[in-house]
Amino acid sequence: MAGKPPTGDPVQDAPDVTAPQHAAAGLPAVAHSLRMAHQQMGARRTALTLLKVNQKDGFDCPGCAWPEPDKRHAAEFCENGAKAVAEEATLRRVTPDFFARHTVTDLAGRSGYWLGQQGRLTQPMYLAEGSDTYEPVSWERAFGIIAEDLAALSSPDEAVFYTSGRTSNEAAFLYQLFAREFGTNNLPDCSNMCHESSGSALSETIGIGKGSVLLEDLYKADLIIVAGQNPGTNHPRMLSALEKAKHGGTKIITVNPLPEAGLERFKNPQNARGLAGGGTALTDLFLQIRLGGDQALFRILNRLVLETEGAVDTGFIDEHTHGFDDFRRTALTADWDETLRATGLSRAEIEQALAMILASKRTIICWAMGLTQHKHAVPTIKEVVNLLLLRGDIGRPGAGVCPVRGHSNVQGDRTMGIFERPAPAFLDALEKEFGFTPPREHGLDVVRAIRALRDGHAKVFFAMGGNFVSATPDTEVTEAAVRRARLTVHVSTKLNRSHVVTGARALILPTLGRTERDRQAGGEQFVTVEDSMGMVHASRGGLKPASPHLLSEPAIVCRLARRVLGKNSTTPWEDFEQDYGTIRDRIARVIPGFEDFNTRVAHPGGFTLPHAPRDERRFPTTTGKANFTASPVEYPHAPEGRLLLQTLRSHDQYNTTIYGLDDRYRGIKNGRRVVLVNPDDAAELDLADGSYADLVSEWTDGTERRTAGFRVVHYPTARGCAAAYYPETNVLVPLDHTADTSNTPASKSLVVRIERTERTERKNDQAG
Ligand SMILES: Nc1nc2c(c(=O)[nH]1)N[C@H]1C(S)=C(S)[C@@H](COP(=O)(O)OP(=O)(O)OC[C@H]3O[C@@H](n4cnc5c(=O)[nH]c(N)nc54)[C@H](O)[C@@H]3O)O[C@H]1N2
Ligand SMILES: Nc1nc2c(c(=O)[nH]1)N[C@H]1C(S)=C(S)[C@@H](COP(=O)(O)OP(=O)(O)OC[C@H]3O[C@@H](n4cnc5c(=O)[nH]c(N)nc54)[C@H](O)[C@@H]3O)O[C@H]1N2
Numbered sequence: 054m055a056g057k058p059p060t061g062d063p064v065q066d067a068p069d070v071t072a073p074q075h076a077a078a079g080l081p082a083v084a085h086s087l088r089m090a091h092q093q094m095g096a097r098r099t100a101l102t103l104l105k106v107n108q109k110d111g112f113d114c115p116g117c118a119w120p121e122p123d124k125r126h127a128a129e130f131c132e133n134g135a136k137a138v139a140e141e142a143t144l145r146r147v148t149p150d151f152f153a154r155h156t157v158t159d160l161a162g163r164s165g166y167w168l169g170q171q172g173r174l175t176q177p178m179y180l181a182e183g184s185d186t187y188e189p190v191s192w193e194r195a196f197g198i199i200a201e202d203l204a205a206l207s208s209p210d211e212a213v214f215y216t217s218g219r220t221s222n223e224a225a226f227l228y229q230l231f232a233r234e235f236g237t238n239n240l241p242d243c244s245n246m247c248h249e250s251s252g253s254a255l256s257e258t259i260g261i262g263k264g265s266v267l268l269e270d271l272y273k274a275d276l277i278i279v280a281g282q283n284p285g286t287n288h289p290r291m292l293s294a295l296e297k298a299k300h301g302g303t304k305i306i307t308v309n310p311l312p313e314a315g316l317e318r319f320k321n322p323q324n325a326r327g328l329a330g331g332g333t334a335l336t337d338l339f340l341q342i343r344l345g346g347d348q349a350l351f352r353i354l355n356r357l358v359l360e361t362e363g364a365v366d367t368g369f370i371d372e373h374t375h376g377f378d379d380f381r382r383t384a385l386t387a388d389w390d391e392t393l394r395a396t397g398l399s400r401a402e403i404e405q406a407l408a409m410i411l412a413s414k415r416t417i418i419c420w421a422m423g424l425t426q427h428k429h430a431v432p433t434i435k436e437v438v439n440l441l442l443l444r445g446d447i448g449r450p451g452a453g454v455c456p457v458r459g460h461s462n463v464q465g466d467r468t469m470g471i472f473e474r475p476a477p478a479f480l481d482a483l484e485k486e487f488g489f490t491p492p493r494e495h496g497l498d499v500v501r502a503i504r505a506l507r508d509g510h511a512k513v514f515f516a517m518g519g520n521f522v523s524a525t526p527d528t529e530v531t532e533a534a535v536r537r538a539r540l541t542v543h544v545s546t547k548l549n550r551s552h553v554v555t556g557a558r559a560l561i562l563p564t565l566g567r568t569e570r571d572r573q574a575g576g577e578q579f580v581t582v583e584d585s586m587g588m589v590h591a592s593r594g595g596l597k598p599a600s601p602h603l604l605s606e607p608a609i610v611c612r613l614a615r616r617v618l619g620k621n622s623t624t625p626w627e628d629f630e631q632d633y634g635t636i637r638d639r640i641a642r643v644i645p646g647f648e649d650f651n652t653r654v655a656h657p658g659g660f661t662l663p664h665a666p667r668d669e670r671r672f673p674t675t676t677g678k679a680n681f682t683a684s685p686v687e688y689p690h691a692p693e694g695r696l697l698l699q700t701l702r703s704h705d706q707y708n709t710t711i712y713g714l715d716d717r718y719r720g721i722k723n724g725r726r727v728v729l730v731n732p733d734d735a736a737e738l739d740l741a742d743g744s745y746a747d748l749v750s751e752w753t754d755g756t757e758r759r760t761a762g763f764r765v766v767h768y769p770t771a772r773g774c775a776a777a778y779y780p781e782t783n784v785l786v787p788l789d790h791t792a793d794t795s796n797t798p799a800s801k802s803l804v805v806r807i808e809r810t811e812r813t814e815r816k817n818d819q820a821g
C-alpha cells in the first residue's frame with residue numbers, strides 16, 4: 054500500500070554530508086525510484102503506470118523533454134521520470150476537508166516539500182476576500198468569479214496568463230487563443246526563466262529558436278560538448294544516448310564548474326553491464342570553468358580555430374553565412390590573460406579542447422541552464438553558434454546546436470503560440486482562421502509581469518500550471534506583488550506555495566495529469582506534445598482520474614472562454630472540448646509544419662517538425678543567412694571576499710516540486726539548506742565544513758538580500774564559485790538581475806557574501 058504523507062514538517066537544515074559520487078544510475082537508482090513510487094502509488098499501480106511511460110501507446114513522461122528513441126525498452130524511463138510519475142499518480146488526496154483543517158496562514162507556514170507531499174487536488178476551491186480558508190466551489194461559480202474580475206478590468210492588458218511547460222499542445226493552443234480573443238498578449242511562461250536566452254540567440258543567428266539535431270545525430274557525432282548541464286539528474290535518459298555515442302567512438306567534453314557524477318560515468322540500468330558492472334566513462338575532457346566564463350572560453354577557441362590553417366569551412370561560410378569579417382576581426386583580439394581570468398582554466402586545458410575540436414568532423418554542442426541564466430547568456434550562446442558556423446557544423450548529420458529543454462512540453466507550448474511577443478505571421482494566421490483581430494502589441498514576460506503586479510498595472514493573474522511565486526526571482530518582492538492582485542487563479546495538479554500567497558480572492562482549479570484517462574463527450578481523448586528535438590507525438594493516460602471533479606486543461610479553457618467571451622466569440626469552444634481532434638484540425642491550418650496533423654500523429658511515434666537550418670541549410674534570419682556575431686566578451690566579477698553563487702537543482706526535486714531531501718550524487722542527505730564552497734575559498738573566508746552561515750547577495754544598486762541557516766559544505770566546485778539549491782535561494786535573486794535581450798533571471802551568477810553565524814537551526818523553511 055502507498056504510505057501516508059508526512060504529518061509534521063521535517064527538519065530540513067541538518068543535512069548529512071559524505072563525499073560526492075563519481076558515477077550515476079545503476080542499481081541504487083532503480084531501487085530509489087521504485088521505493089519512491091511505492092510510497093506514493095503502492096505496488097500494483099507502480100507496475101501498471103511505469104510500464105506505460107514513453108511507450109508509443111502510453112503517455113509522455115511528465116519529467117523532462119528528452120526525446121524517446123525509436124526502438125524502446127520495456128522500461129523507457131529513468132529514476133527521475135519515475136519520481137515525476139509517482140508524484141502525479143500518487144494515491145494521496147487533498148480534499149475540501151483538508152482545507153477546512155488548514156487555514157491559508159497555516160499552509161503558508163509549511164515548506165514546499167510538505168505542501169507537495171499532501172497529494173492530488175480533488176475539487177475546485179475558492180478563497181473569498183478577507184477569508185483565511187479555502188472553500189469548495191462549483192466549476193460554474195469558479196468560471197463566474199473569473200469572468201466578473203476580468204470584466205471589471207479597464208483593459209485586457211491588466212490580466213496576465215502564465216503557462217508552465219507541462220501543458221499539452223491542444224490546451225496551449227486553446228489557451229493562447231482565448232487570451233488573444235480576450236485581447237492581450239500577456240502570455241508569460243516558464244521559458245522566460247529557462248531557455249529564452251537560447252531562443253533569442255538562435256533566432257538571431259540561425260533563424261529558428263530550436264535545436265538543430267535529432268537523437269540519431271548524437272550517435273554520428275565525433276565530438277559532443279556538454280556545457281552548463283547536469284543530465285545525470287535533469288535529463289537522465291540523455292546519458293543512455295551519450296553512452297551509445299561513446300560506444301561508437303564519440304568524444305565528450307564537459308564544461309561545468311561542478312564535476313557532475315552523471316557526466317563522469319554512467320551505469321546504464323537497462324543492461325547488465327550498467328547494473329552490476331563498472332558502467333561507461335563519459336567525459337574525455339572536463340573543463341572546470343568559473344561561473345559565467347563560457348563566452349570567454351568559446352571566444353578564444355574561435356580565435357584559435359581561425360588561426361589554424363585549414364580549420365574553417367570556407368565553402369559553408371561563403372555560401373551560407375553573413376557577418377564573418379566583423380566576427381573574425383573581433384575574435385582575433387581574444388586575449389589569453391583575460392580568458393584565463395574569466396574561465397579559471399589553464400592554457401593547456403583550452404589547447405586540449407582545441408585539439409579535440411580540430412580532430413572532430415562533426416561536433417554537437419549541448420547546453421542548458423548553466424549557459425542561459427547569466428546576464429550575458431545571449432552573447433554566450435551566440436559565441437557557441439560562431440564556433441559551429443566556423444566549422445560548418447550546422448545542417449549536416451552528426452552536428453549542430455542542442456539546447457536541452459526542461460519541461461516536457463515547453464517547446465511545444467511555444468510552437469502553439471504561448472509567447473508574449475508573437476510573430477505577425479502567426480497572428481495573421483489566427484485572424485484568418487478565427488475571424489477576430491488579435492492584439493498586436495507585445496505582452497508581458499515573467500519579470501515584466503511581476504513588475505506590473507507590483508505597480509498595480511496587472512490585477513488578474515491566471516496560471517496554467519507551475520508555481521509562479523516559488524519559481525520566480527526575488528521571492529519577497531514577487532510575493533508582495535502577487536498579493537496586490539484582485540484575483541489569482543491556478544490550474545494545478547498538486548498543492549504549492551502559489552496557492553497560499555494569493556490576491557484578494559483566489560481559485561484553485563484541479564486538473565487531470567498526463568497519466569490519467571481523459572474522457573469527453575466525444576469519447577476518450579489523447580493529447581500531443583513536442584520534445585526537445587521537434588518530434589511531435591501523442592500522449593494517452595490510462596489511470597482513473599484522481600477525482601471525479603477534475604476537468605482536463607482543454608475543457609477548463611473551453612468553459613472559461615465560453616463564459617468570459619460569450620457571444621463575442623465565434624470559436625467553436627464546445628466542439629473543441631468534446632473532441633480534441635477538432636483542435637488539431639485548426640492547429641493544422643494555423644501553424645506551419647502541422648499539415649495533416651490528425652493523420653500524422655496517428656502514426657506510432659509521431660512525426661518530426663521541419664527545421665530549415667537542419668533540413669535544408671536554409672536560415673530564415675533577417676539577412677537570409679546564418680549570422681556570425683561579434684559581441685564584447687563579458688564575465689561576472691566578484692569583489693574581494695565575495696563568491697559567485699549559482700542556484701541549481703538537487704537530485705530529488707523537479708523545479709519547485711521537492712521529491713525528497715537528498716542529493717545522492719553530491720553526497721548530501723536529509724537537507725536542502727547547504728552551500729557548496731571550494732575548500733581553498735572556504736579556508737580564505739574562514740568557513741569550516743559543517744559551519745553555518747547566512748547567504749547575502751549584493752546587488753549593484755547597493756541593496757542586499759539575505760537568507761539564513763545554510764550549512765557550509767566543502768565541495769570540489771571551481772574556485773571563486775559557490776552553489777545552493779533553488780527555490781530556497783530565489784530570495785537572493787534581484788528582480789532586475791536578468792539576461793540582456795532575453796530578460797531571463799540571471800540565477801546562475803549572484804555576487805554573495807557568506808556570513809558565518811553561530812549554528813542556527815531553522816525549521817519549517819517556508820520558501821523550500
Ligand atoms: N529531475 C529533474 N529533471 C528536470 C528538472 C528538475 O528540476 N528535476 N527541471 C527541468 C527543467 S525546467 C530544466 S530547465 C532542466 C534544467 O537542467 P539543468 O540546466 O541541467 O539544471 P540545473 O540544476 O540548473 O543545472 C545547471 C548545470 O549547469 C552548471 N552551471 C551553472 N553555471 C554554469 C556556468 O556558468 N557555466 C557552465 N559551463 N556551467 C554552469 C551547473 O553546475 C549544473 O551542472 O531540467 C529539466 N529536468
Ligand atoms: N533561482 C532559480 N530559479 C529558477 C530556476 C533556476 O535554475 N534557479 N529555473 C527556472 C526554470 S528553468 C523553470 S522552467 C521555472 C519553473 O517554473 P514552473 O514551471 O512555474 O514551476 P514548477 O515547479 O515546474 O511547477 C510545479 C507545479 O506545476 C503543477 N503541475 C504539475 N503538472 C501539471 C499539469 O500537468 N497541469 C497543470 N495545470 N499543473 C501541473 C503542480 O501543481 C506543481 O506544483 O523555474 C525557474 N526558476
Ligand SMILES: [Mo]
Nearest residue numbers: 247248459460
Ligand atoms: Mo526550465
